[in-house]
Amino acid sequence: MEHRSLILLGLLMGQSQHGYQINEFIERNLSAVTDMKKPTAYATLDKLHQQGYIDIQLEQEGNRPTRKVYSINDKGREYFFQLLLDNLSSAETVHYKGDIGLMFMDFLPMEKVIPALKERLKKNKTLLEMLEQTPPHETGSGVNLAVQHKITMLEAEIAFLEKTIQKLLHP
Numbered sequence: 001m002e003h004r005s006l007i008l009l010g011l012l013m014g015q016s017q018h019g020y021q022i023n024e025f026i027e028r029n030l031s032a033v034t035d036m037k038k039p040t041a042y043a044t045l046d047k048l049h050q051q052g053y054i055d056i057q058l059e060q061e062g063n064r065p066t067r068k069v070y071s072i073n074d075k076g077r078e079y080f081f082q083l084l085l086d087n088l089s090s091a092e093t094v095h096y097k098g099d100i101g102l103m104f105m106d107f108l109p110m111e112k113v114i115p116a117l118k119e120r121l122k123k124n125k126t127l128l129e130m131l132e133q134t135p136p137h138e139t140g141s142g143v144n145l146a147v148q149h150k151i152t153m154l155e156a157e158i159a160f161l162e163k164t165i166q167k168l169l170h171p
Helices: 002-014 019-029 037-051 074-088 100-108 110-132 142-167
Strands: 054-059 067-072
Touching: 002 019, 002 037, 002 067, 002 074, 019 037, 019 067, 037 054, 067 074, 100 110, 110 142
Parallel strands: none
Antiparallel strands: 054 067
């Protein structure tokens, strides 16, 4: 949950927002770094409020239903900086689901394995092309670094797949 809290608190560091704004921003701009869904975001916001890290104001505009506006408070800022430093200094083991297939590929004939790996390579190249189209973030370097990290990891995966396919074709 800490990474989700970090994302939500980070978004609130810039300005107070209602849940719809937060979720739209995550969906539109952060899909490269999180797969957080709306129910998870709202549940995490509620937990952060219960823990005293964010404040909620109710806002009423015209005939619209009342909506919650979330704001980070001083305790939340302290917690955000703690989470941020922990995250920046962490090392993590990445578990690639595709490695499971690699572990068991010997159970398939090579004429099925190689086309599957070529398809995986093609999909990764498509993902790389999409990420490379990401416009640079104008303020600060953090968003650009996160995108560059994803690009670097995809480039490594592509190089690995190309090398592996060649090795399997020419043992």
